[in-house]
Amino acid sequence: MTFIPDDAPMADATPLTFTATGSEYFRIWIVNLFLSILTLGIYSAWAKVRTLRYLYRNTQLDGHGFDYHGNPLSILKGRIIVFVLVVVAQLLEGFLPLLSLAMSALFIAVLPWLVMRSLSFRMAYTSHRGLRFGFDGRLAGAYRTLLLWPALALVSCGLLAPIAYQRFKQYQHEHTRYGSTPFHIRLRTGSVYGLMFAVIGMLIVTGVIVATLTSILLDGGNLEMPAVSSLLMIALPAYAGIFVIDAFMVASLQNLVWSGTTLGDDALRFRSDVRTLPLLAILVTNLLGMIVTLGLFYPFARIRLLRYRLQHVSVAASVPLDSFVAGQPQEVSALGDAMTDWYDIDISL
Numbered sequence: 608m609t610f611i612p613d614d615a616p617m618a619d620a621t622p623l624t625f626t627a628t629g630s631e632y633f634r635i636w637i638v639n640l641f642l643s644i645l646t647l648g649i650y651s652a653w654a655k656v657r658t659l660r661y662l663y664r665n666t667q668l669d670g671h672g673f674d675y676h677g678n679p680l681s682i683l684k685g686r687i688i689v690f691v692l693v694v695v696a697q698l699l700e701g702f703l704p705l706l707s708l709a710m711s712a713l714f715i716a717v718l719p720w721l722v723m724r725s726l727s728f729r730m731a732y733t734s735h736r737g738l739r740f741g742f743d744g745r746l747a748g749a750y751r752t753l754l755l756w757p758a759l760a761l762v763s764c765g766l767l768a769p770i771a772y773q774r775f776k777q778y779q780h781e782h783t784r785y786g787s788t789p790f791h792i793r794l795r796t797g798s799v800y801g802l803m804f805a806v807i808g809m810l811i812v813t814g815v816i817v818a819t820l821t822s823i824l825l826d827g828g829n830l831e832m833p834a835v836s837s838l839l840m841i842a843l844p845a846y847a848g849i850f851v852i853d854a855f856m857v858a859s860l861q862n863l864v865w866s867g868t869t870l871g872d873d874a875l876r877f878r879s880d881v882r883t884l885p886l887l888a889i890l891v892t893n894l895l896g897m898i899v900t901l902g903l904f905y906p907f908a909r910i911r912l913l914r915y916r917l918q919h920v921s922v923a924a925s926v927p928l929d930s931f932v933a934g935q936p937q938e939v940s941a942l943g944d945a946m947t948d949w950y951d952i953d954i955s956l
Contacts, residue, residue, distance in 0.1 A: 609855065609881065612798070620921035620923040621668065621923070621924070622918055623667065623668055623917045623918060623920045623921070623922070624667045624668075625665060625666055625914045627665035628910065629906055629910045632661065632906040633906040636906040639653075639654035652683035656677050659677065660674065660675045668735065668928070669922075669924075671735060674733070674734045674735070675732060675733055677728070696711075715754075718754070719753035719754050720746060720749060722749065723746060726783075727741075727742045735928075736929060738786045740783065740786075741786075742784075743782050743784065744778055744782035748778050752774050756775070757771050769800045770799075776794055776864055777792055789871070791869050791870075794864060795867075799863065806852055806856060809855065810852065812848070813852070817844055820840060820841050850890055854890055855883045857916075858883050862880065873925060874924065875922055875924050877921070878921045882919075886915060889911055889912055890912070893911060893912065
């Protein structure tokens with residue numbers, strides 16, 4: 608089962624195409640890795656730009672690829688600032704623990720601003736058909752979305768987590784524009800709650816299976832250490848359940864978010880129909896490939912996953928794609944983007 612909204616019929620929809628290949632990306636990735644190590648991380652800014660340009664240009668809609676215009680020097684400056692801040696925080700943690708706690712609190716306080724700036728940077732330097740995207744989210748909205756709602760989700764023991772997720776996606780999509788035309792999203796809270804309850808049910812089933820196997824293998828309470836084969840019989844269902852739940856969540860969230868997204872007054876409508884089982888097969892074989900090749904399969908794994916997720920997004924346009932007009936150009940600092948990179952905060956697809 609995968610959550611795919613039924614209320615978004617699509618006529619004459621054009622699917623995204625993804626023309627990148629694992630072998631091409633492997634060559635880019637291995638050179639980026641070598642030069643980043645050789646330059647003690649300095650080249651990583653150029654590596655990021657090379658990677659995003661390759662992936663964007665090979666993601667095409669109606670025969671035209673996207674493009675990324677980030678400046679490596681700006682990204683490098685942002686990363687140097689982040690590096691200095693992290694080093695200072697680590698030094699303070701050893702000498703002044705209380706000050707270190709204060710800096711951690713300060714980081715949490717400025718996190719919404721950093722994510723907002725990261726969204727602004729990524730959109731300002733992304734284009735399609737020569738027309739730039741943009742992000743005009745406000746700071747007050749960032750704090751409500753990225754601080755207030757997560758805090759409420761935490762104190763409610765997760766009961767408000769679906770609302771927090773919905774508010775973040777609304778903030779992200781409603782303030783993004785293509786040229787001067789804004790995106791809109793219809794993401795119902797009930798749909799996100801339905802997904803949450805489905806995941807909880809899957810977790811309960813997985814837990815019951817693992818507990819039952821454990822009880823059987825321990826012979827009704829025998830506390831002797833089970834054999835390696837017995838441990839595998841317990842671990843495999845647990846890991847299988849985690850993989851199934853992960854694939855189900857990724858597929859269902861993508862479908863819910865993008866099938867509710869439009870550009871302008873329904874000038875462009877999106878639909879995603881990612882399925883759990885094919886995505887699960889990709890995740891499992893990617894993991895096996897990574898294990899067998901000691902990580903060298905990573906570029907191929909990334910391309911396989913991106914191809915499946917992107918090529919299951921379709922776009923139906925009621926107006927020509929070249930009819931959209933440019934918006935106000937933006938110059939955005941790369942600091943927020945560097946900080947979210949450093950802490951591996953994923954705000955992509």
